[in-house]
Amino acid sequence: MKNCVICEVPLNNQNKSKEHIIHNAIGGSLEDDEIYCKTCNERYGSEQDKAFVQMFAPIVARINMHKTRKTKGTSYSGIMCDQDGNLYTAIYKNDKVVKLENSDSKYVKYEKGKFKTLYHHFKLDNDVFKLGISKIAFNYAVHCGIHACCLERIFNYSEKKLINNPVIIPFIPMTLFDIVMEMNPVERIFHAVRIFNNGQFLYAYVELFNTFQYYILLSEKYNFTECCNIDKSYGNIIEMNEPLDRDLLKSVTPRDYKDVDIIRSQYHINVDELLEGLKKYHNYDCCNQFKQVEMLFERIGKTAYEKIRKQSYIKEYKKLINQHYHSIDFLNVLSSFGDFKMKSIFCQTFQFYTIYDDDCVNIEKYKKNLPDGTNYSSSICKGLNSGQNWISYGHMKFHILVNRFG
Structure with missing residues (x-):
């Protein structure tokens, strides 16, 4: 039995709570009910x-x-213009305009076709962002079995809270191979989180929407001789591309109580929890017995269906990287380098980060080490500390993401 990492109360079926490692509201799928009460x-x-x-x-x-x-869904703002070039402030929700104001802050009736969105406001609050990224890293580390007291660079164990000044390092491609991988859009957008050590330094790597990419220092005291080297990762696709599979839904919807027992056991469904939800939100107790059975069977079917579908979105980080790798025409990339020296440098990094016989990315090195033997995050820090300005990389990644939506 595990304890809550905050209050240390023993977790049981009554008090444990499912926590999304990456927030559900932005498409994270991995859950753990053994972190918090x-x-x-x-x-x-x-x-x-x-x-x-x-x-x-x-x-x-x-x-x-x-x-x-x-x-x-959450509301957000942006700027629109009309056919005469006048600017308006718009409030959106679920990509629909719910409020429109002119430059004098007066209400304007929105008419589709008359106004055009110029851009949406992306309000990046550094403190909130750091804390959010830190929490993803912390959750995944605990999920991977690392005790909270061993994450001293991200979590204050005595005060039981995330620290306010974590070491967060933006990912910046340091080789031509990485530049090619990053500048080619992925087929389907995904999130990823990875935890690994370089000697006694323990890091998390978090990537959201294939755009927001950061290393987070978790510890400077990782005992790799006793605990062994660690490299665990998780990824999940966030874009839906399949319609409702009605045949699959029908096949996992119970027809009788014998089916209920089989499906409940096979998909680890807590029927008591489903009943609580039906009573709380769907007037279950007000229905006759026939309707109650119908509602319960339908809810069990939908729950089993979602569990099956969820697994189709969760992918190994290594597989996601290799899918992207195979989508790139590297021979065409090589021919685009007119300079022989550039071709030679690219070939060297390509050989370092790939396994030729298996035609795949060498995940043990990818985004962890550089060909000269240094670790990736330290090299980025040296570059940033020397005054190099790589802010344009972040802008380019954001531009690639926005361009997907037209």
């Missing part, structure tokens, strides 16, 4: 999580996103 999860996460996911509202609203739980 219900009380701490509600108090610790509500306001902080809300502020974090709200920043991504303009992106989320434009993606046909898979979510494990339905959310109402």
Whole structure:
């Protein structure tokens, strides 16, 4: 039995709470119910999580996103113009205009076709963003079995809270191979989180929407001789591309109580929890017995269906990287380098980061080490500390993401 990482109360079926490693509101699928108790999860996460996911509202609203739980959507703002070039401030929700004001802050009736969106406001709050990224890294580290007391560079164990000044390093491509990988759009947008060590330094790598990419230092005291080297990762696709499979839904919807027992056991469904939800939100107790059975069977079927579909979105990080790798025409890339020296440098990095016989990316080196033997995050820090300005890389990645939506 595990304890809540905040209040240390033993977790049981009554008090444990499902926590999304990457927030559900931005498309994260991986859940763990052995990190927080219900009380701490509600108090610790509500306001902080809300502020974090709200920043991504303009992106989320434009993606046909898979979510494990339905959310109402978050409002966000942007600028529109009319045919005469006049500018207006618009409030959107789920990619629809819900309010429009002119330059004098007066209400204007929105008419489709008369106004055009110029851009959405993406309000990146550094403090909120750092805390949100830190929480993803912390959750995944605990999920991977690392005790919270061993994450001293991200979590204050005595005060039981994330620290305010974590070491967060933006990913910047340091080789030509990485530049090619990053500048080619992925087929389907995904999130990823990875935890690994370089000697005694323990890091998390978090990538959201294939755009926001950061290393987070978790510890400088990782005992790799005793605990062994660690490299665990998780990824999930966030774009839906499949319609409702009615045949599959029908096949996992019970026809009788014998089916209920089989499906409940096979898909690890808590029927008592489903009944609580039906009673609380669907007037279950007001229905006759026949209707109650119908409602319960339908809810069990939908729950089993979502569990099956969820697994189709969760992918190994290594497989996601290799899918992207195989989508790139590297011979064409090589021919685009007119300079022989550039071709030679690219070939060297290509050989370092790939396994020729298997035609795949060498995940043990990818985004961890450089060909000269240094670790990736340290090299980025040296570049940033020397005054190099790589802010344009972040802009380019954001531009690639926005261009997907037209």
